[in-house]
Amino acid sequence: MSEIMPKSEHSLQIIARIHNDFPEKFGVPHQSGWLKKQKAQIIFEPEYRRPEAFRGIEEYDYIWLIWQFSEAVEKGWSSTVRPPRLGGNVRKGVFATRSPFRPNHLGLSCVRLEKVEQHPRLGIILHVSGADLMDGTPVFDIKPYLPYVESHPGAAGGFTDQIERSRLAVEFPEELLEKIPEEQRAALTEVLENDPRPGYQEDPNRIYGLSYGSKNIKFHVKERVLTVCEVTEYKKEQKSFDK
DSSP states (O other): OOOOOOOOOOOOOOOEEEEOSOSSSTTOOSSTTSSTTOEEEEEEOGGGOOGGGGTTGGGOSEEEEEEEOTTTGGGOOOSEEOOGGGTTOOOEEGGGSOOSOOSSOEEEEEEEEEEEEEETTTEEEEEEESOOOOTTOEEEEEEEOOHHHHOOTTOOOGGGGGOOOOOOEEEOOHHHHTTSOGGGHHHHHHHHHTOOSOTTOOOTTOOEEEEETTEEEEEEEETTEEEEEEEEEOOSOOOOOOO
16 A cells, blocks of 8 residues: 555635525435426636636536535534434445535535526526525536446445435415415425425424525425425525626
């Protein structure tokens, strides 16, 4: 075995940030591509808005995003973690999971590239679907997805092969649904069907709060039925992406 190299540090440049309807972590999809109706925009920092840097990107259906678990940076890392989808009681090695509590807090997501927009003020904006990132998440790099080398049908998925992926039935009273902008209703319903609760919480009397776009959605779950019980305005200051 070769001699271990001394520890070194490298800085990463934030090239863009994602803009979507998830102002908080709760409710964000657990994996990219799982929720097809979730739309997002990738807005680049001024230095990286050069049109030539995107030449040919429209030829791809999917792209990889390399990004930062920005909410986990101050919490350090752990060698073992308890995946929520295993009920929060089983420990797995951090390198055998996609936990945010990693040595470098890097995330990797494959998203569908829906459209490339040339914005008159913000330059190139990438419109994507299926992103599992919070609003404002820093993006470090973008690479094209290459199906001829990166698609492996039938590959083992570790503990995730045993995770039940049945969706919840959603009861959304009409008077509450009307408070949601029409263009967001289908995507929000998809989030709720996916069961945003941690896997270890099954209290049918507990009321959960999910922030989505400009609304706060309160709901409870009983016998695999999620019922929305309140829709109010989201109070937290919204992020601005105008530069």
